[in-house]
Amino acid sequence: xxxxxxxxxxxxxxxxxxxxxxxxxxxxxxxxxxxxxxxxxxxxxxxxxxxxxxxxxxxxxxxxxxxxxxxxxxxxxxxxxxxxxxxxxxxxxxxxxxxxxxxxxxxxxxxxx
Amino acid sequence: xxxxxxxxxxxxxxxxxxxxxxxxxxxxxxxxxxxxxxxxxxxxxxxxxxxxxxxxxxxxxxxxxxxxxxxxxxxxxxxxxxxxxxxxxxxxxxxxxxxxxxxxxxxxxxxxx
Numbered sequence: 663x664x665x666x667x668x669x670x671x672x673x674x675x676x677x678x679x680x681x682x683x684x685x686x687x688x689x690x691x692x693x694x695x696x697x698x699x700x701x702x703x704x705x706x707x708x709x710x711x712x713x714x715x716x717x718x719x720x721x722x723x724x725x726x727x728x729x730x731x732x733x734x735x736x737x738x739x740x741x742x743x744x745x746x747x748x749x750x751x752x753x754x755x756x757x758x759x760x761x762x763x764x765x766x767x768x769x770x771x772x773x774x775x
Numbered sequence: 776x777x778x779x780x781x782x783x784x785x786x787x788x789x790x791x792x793x794x795x796x797x798x799x800x801x802x803x804x805x806x807x808x809x810x811x812x813x814x815x816x817x818x819x820x821x822x823x824x825x826x827x828x829x830x831x832x833x834x835x836x837x838x839x840x841x842x843x844x845x846x847x848x849x850x851x852x853x854x855x856x857x858x859x860x861x862x863x864x865x866x867x868x869x870x871x872x873x874x875x876x877x878x879x880x881x882x883x884x885x886x887x888x
Contacts (some may be wrong), residue, residue: 665817667780667827669778704778714780714867718831739852754817754827757794 664719669750672711674746683741684715690733697724711746777832782863785824789857796854797828802847813825824859 672680684703689703697720705710719725730732785793797816804814810833819825832838841847 663828664820665815665829667829685870702778703870707777707866707868707869709865712865712869714778714865716780733824752822752825752827753820755820757798757816757818757826 663756664722664725665756666715666717666719666725667752668715668717670713670715670741671709671746672713672744673746674711676722677711680713680741680744682744683737683744684713686735687737690731691728694731694733696730698720704725714730777835777838777868778867778869779807779828779832780865781828782831783826783854784822785857786827786859787827788836790812790824793826793854793857794888796850796857797826800846800850803844804841807844807846808837808841811841823853837854851873 670680688701688703691698695701698717699720700716700718703713703715706714717728719728783793804811808814811830812833813831815827816826816828817863819827827870830841832841
Protein backbone atom coordinates (compact mmCIF):
# COMPACT_ATOMS: atom_id res chain seq x y z
CA UNK A 663 0.00 0.00 0.00
CA UNK A 664 1.33 3.39 -0.99
CA UNK A 665 0.08 6.35 1.03
CA UNK A 666 0.31 9.83 -0.49
CA UNK A 667 -0.53 13.11 1.21
CA UNK A 668 -0.88 16.45 -0.53
CA UNK A 669 -1.26 19.68 1.40
CA UNK A 670 -2.98 22.38 -0.67
CA UNK A 671 -3.15 26.01 0.46
CA UNK A 672 -5.89 27.82 -1.44
CA UNK A 673 -6.15 31.52 -2.36
CA UNK A 674 -8.67 33.56 -0.37
CA UNK A 675 -11.97 33.56 -2.29
CA UNK A 676 -11.12 30.41 -4.29
CA UNK A 677 -12.41 27.91 -1.73
CA UNK A 678 -15.69 27.19 -3.48
CA UNK A 679 -14.36 26.49 -7.00
CA UNK A 680 -11.50 24.53 -5.41
CA UNK A 681 -13.82 22.31 -3.36
CA UNK A 682 -16.02 21.75 -6.42
CA UNK A 683 -13.02 20.72 -8.56
CA UNK A 684 -11.65 18.39 -5.89
CA UNK A 685 -15.10 16.94 -5.23
CA UNK A 686 -15.36 16.02 -8.91
CA UNK A 687 -11.90 14.41 -8.77
CA UNK A 688 -12.90 12.36 -5.70
CA UNK A 689 -16.06 11.22 -7.50
CA UNK A 690 -14.03 10.18 -10.56
CA UNK A 691 -11.48 8.30 -8.50
CA UNK A 692 -14.09 6.40 -6.50
CA UNK A 693 -15.99 5.50 -9.68
CA UNK A 694 -12.99 4.40 -11.72
CA UNK A 695 -10.17 3.19 -9.45
CA UNK A 696 -10.75 -0.02 -7.52
CA UNK A 697 -7.05 0.01 -6.63
CA UNK A 698 -7.48 3.25 -4.69
CA UNK A 699 -9.18 2.28 -1.41
CA UNK A 700 -8.76 5.73 0.13
CA UNK A 701 -8.99 9.08 -1.64
CA UNK A 702 -10.31 11.75 0.61
CA UNK A 703 -9.80 15.46 1.07
CA UNK A 704 -10.32 17.29 4.31
CA UNK A 705 -10.03 20.89 5.52
CA UNK A 706 -7.77 22.09 8.32
CA UNK A 707 -9.43 22.88 11.65
CA UNK A 708 -6.81 25.50 12.49
CA UNK A 709 -5.16 26.86 9.32
CA UNK A 710 -7.52 28.82 7.01
CA UNK A 711 -7.78 27.46 3.43
CA UNK A 712 -5.39 24.55 4.14
CA UNK A 713 -6.64 21.29 2.68
CA UNK A 714 -5.20 17.78 2.83
CA UNK A 715 -5.71 15.01 0.30
CA UNK A 716 -5.01 11.54 1.71
CA UNK A 717 -4.64 8.84 -0.91
CA UNK A 718 -3.88 5.12 -0.67
CA UNK A 719 -3.02 2.88 -3.61
CA UNK A 720 -2.83 -0.89 -3.28
CA UNK A 721 0.36 -0.93 -5.37
CA UNK A 722 2.58 1.02 -7.81
CA UNK A 723 0.35 -0.04 -10.70
CA UNK A 724 -2.74 1.48 -9.10
CA UNK A 725 -0.83 4.72 -8.52
CA UNK A 726 0.37 4.74 -12.13
CA UNK A 727 -3.18 4.11 -13.35
CA UNK A 728 -4.42 7.06 -11.28
CA UNK A 729 -1.66 9.32 -12.60
CA UNK A 730 -2.53 8.46 -16.22
CA UNK A 731 -6.27 9.22 -16.01
CA UNK A 732 -7.78 11.88 -18.28
CA UNK A 733 -9.69 13.42 -15.39
CA UNK A 734 -6.46 14.01 -13.45
CA UNK A 735 -4.92 15.65 -16.52
CA UNK A 736 -7.90 18.01 -16.66
CA UNK A 737 -7.94 18.59 -12.87
CA UNK A 738 -4.31 19.68 -12.26
CA UNK A 739 -4.13 22.71 -14.62
CA UNK A 740 -7.58 23.83 -13.47
CA UNK A 741 -6.60 23.57 -9.76
CA UNK A 742 -3.09 25.08 -9.74
CA UNK A 743 -4.19 28.71 -10.35
CA UNK A 744 -6.40 28.49 -7.23
CA UNK A 745 -3.43 27.77 -4.96
CA UNK A 746 -1.53 30.27 -2.80
CA UNK A 747 1.58 28.02 -2.72
CA UNK A 748 2.99 24.95 -4.39
CA UNK A 749 1.36 21.66 -3.35
CA UNK A 750 3.28 19.80 -0.61
CA UNK A 751 3.45 16.20 -1.78
CA UNK A 752 4.74 13.23 0.22
CA UNK A 753 4.66 9.48 -0.48
CA UNK A 754 4.90 6.84 2.20
CA UNK A 755 5.19 3.07 2.50
CA UNK A 756 3.88 0.85 5.29
CA UNK A 757 6.05 0.03 8.28
CA UNK A 758 5.83 -3.65 9.35
CA UNK A 759 5.11 -2.60 12.94
CA UNK A 760 2.53 -0.15 11.60
CA UNK A 761 -0.36 -2.53 12.00
CA UNK A 762 0.99 -5.50 13.98
CA UNK A 763 -2.24 -6.98 15.34
CA UNK A 764 -4.10 -6.92 12.10
CA UNK A 765 -4.11 -10.15 10.03
CA UNK A 766 -3.08 -9.09 6.51
CA UNK A 767 -6.44 -10.19 5.11
CA UNK A 768 -8.24 -8.17 7.74
CA UNK A 769 -6.20 -5.16 6.71
CA UNK A 770 -6.94 -5.76 3.06
CA UNK A 771 -10.66 -6.06 3.78
CA UNK A 772 -10.50 -2.59 5.31
CA UNK A 773 -8.17 -1.34 2.60
CA UNK A 774 -5.41 -0.60 5.13
CA UNK A 775 -2.57 -2.52 3.44
CA UNK B 776 -15.02 12.24 11.14
CA UNK B 777 -11.93 14.00 12.42
CA UNK B 778 -8.71 13.34 10.53
CA UNK B 779 -5.38 13.99 12.27
CA UNK B 780 -1.93 13.77 10.75
CA UNK B 781 1.32 13.82 12.66
CA UNK B 782 4.68 14.04 10.93
CA UNK B 783 7.50 12.63 13.08
CA UNK B 784 11.17 13.08 12.17
CA UNK B 785 13.28 10.53 14.04
CA UNK B 786 16.91 10.77 15.18
CA UNK B 787 19.42 8.72 13.19
CA UNK B 788 19.81 5.35 14.93
CA UNK B 789 16.48 5.57 16.75
CA UNK B 790 14.35 4.09 13.97
CA UNK B 791 14.04 0.62 15.48
CA UNK B 792 12.95 1.61 19.01
CA UNK B 793 10.67 4.26 17.47
CA UNK B 794 8.95 1.75 15.15
CA UNK B 795 8.57 -0.70 18.05
CA UNK B 796 6.96 1.97 20.27
CA UNK B 797 4.61 3.14 17.53
CA UNK B 798 3.74 -0.43 16.60
CA UNK B 799 2.68 -1.07 20.20
CA UNK B 800 0.55 2.10 20.14
CA UNK B 801 -1.14 1.02 16.90
CA UNK B 802 -1.87 -2.39 18.45
CA UNK B 803 -3.38 -0.75 21.54
CA UNK B 804 -5.53 1.63 19.50
CA UNK B 805 -6.89 -1.10 17.23
CA UNK B 806 -7.64 -3.31 20.23
CA UNK B 807 -9.31 -0.66 22.36
CA UNK B 808 -10.82 2.08 20.19
CA UNK B 809 -13.80 1.16 18.03
CA UNK B 810 -14.28 4.88 17.35
CA UNK B 811 -10.90 5.05 15.60
CA UNK B 812 -11.42 3.43 12.19
CA UNK B 813 -8.01 4.47 10.90
CA UNK B 814 -4.76 4.64 12.86
CA UNK B 815 -1.80 3.88 10.72
CA UNK B 816 1.80 4.95 10.51
CA UNK B 817 3.87 4.93 7.38
CA UNK B 818 7.45 5.84 6.43
CA UNK B 819 8.43 8.44 3.84
CA UNK B 820 9.65 7.15 0.48
CA UNK B 821 11.89 10.18 -0.05
CA UNK B 822 12.80 11.79 3.29
CA UNK B 823 14.97 9.60 5.60
CA UNK B 824 13.47 8.93 9.05
CA UNK B 825 10.28 10.90 8.29
CA UNK B 826 7.17 9.07 9.46
CA UNK B 827 3.49 9.98 9.17
CA UNK B 828 0.70 8.89 11.49
CA UNK B 829 -2.76 9.14 9.89
CA UNK B 830 -5.64 8.93 12.37
CA UNK B 831 -9.40 9.14 11.91
CA UNK B 832 -11.90 9.46 14.74
CA UNK B 833 -15.63 9.12 14.19
CA UNK B 834 -16.29 12.13 16.45
CA UNK B 835 -14.84 14.45 19.13
CA UNK B 836 -15.70 11.90 21.82
CA UNK B 837 -13.64 9.18 20.15
CA UNK B 838 -10.70 11.60 19.87
CA UNK B 839 -11.07 12.55 23.55
CA UNK B 840 -11.20 8.88 24.54
CA UNK B 841 -7.98 8.23 22.59
CA UNK B 842 -6.26 11.21 24.19
CA UNK B 843 -7.17 9.99 27.70
CA UNK B 844 -5.83 6.43 27.34
CA UNK B 845 -3.10 5.21 29.68
CA UNK B 846 -1.13 3.73 26.81
CA UNK B 847 -0.94 7.13 25.07
CA UNK B 848 0.28 8.71 28.34
CA UNK B 849 3.06 6.10 28.45
CA UNK B 850 3.84 6.40 24.72
CA UNK B 851 4.40 10.18 24.37
CA UNK B 852 7.23 10.66 26.94
CA UNK B 853 8.93 7.49 25.66
CA UNK B 854 8.72 8.66 22.03
CA UNK B 855 9.67 12.35 22.28
CA UNK B 856 13.40 11.78 23.07
CA UNK B 857 13.69 9.76 19.81
CA UNK B 858 12.65 12.72 17.66
CA UNK B 859 14.94 15.11 15.78
CA UNK B 860 12.26 17.85 15.72
CA UNK B 861 8.90 18.67 17.28
CA UNK B 862 5.97 16.62 15.94
CA UNK B 863 3.99 18.42 13.19
CA UNK B 864 0.35 17.97 14.13
CA UNK B 865 -2.67 18.92 12.02
CA UNK B 866 -6.40 18.23 12.46
CA UNK B 867 -8.90 18.26 9.64
CA UNK B 868 -12.64 18.00 9.11
CA UNK B 869 -14.47 16.55 6.13
CA UNK B 870 -15.46 18.76 3.21
CA UNK B 871 -18.98 18.05 1.91
CA UNK B 872 -17.64 17.73 -1.64
CA UNK B 873 -14.88 15.50 -0.30
CA UNK B 874 -16.75 12.30 -1.02
CA UNK B 875 -19.77 13.32 -3.06
CA UNK B 876 -20.66 9.99 -4.68
CA UNK B 877 -20.49 7.96 -1.52
CA UNK B 878 -23.77 7.38 0.31
CA UNK B 879 -23.08 8.33 3.97
CA UNK B 880 -23.72 4.76 5.12
CA UNK B 881 -21.31 3.46 2.51
CA UNK B 882 -18.72 5.87 3.84
CA UNK B 883 -19.40 4.82 7.39
CA UNK B 884 -19.10 1.14 6.44
CA UNK B 885 -15.64 1.91 5.09
CA UNK B 886 -14.86 4.18 8.02
CA UNK B 887 -14.37 7.20 5.70
CA UNK B 888 -16.84 9.58 7.41
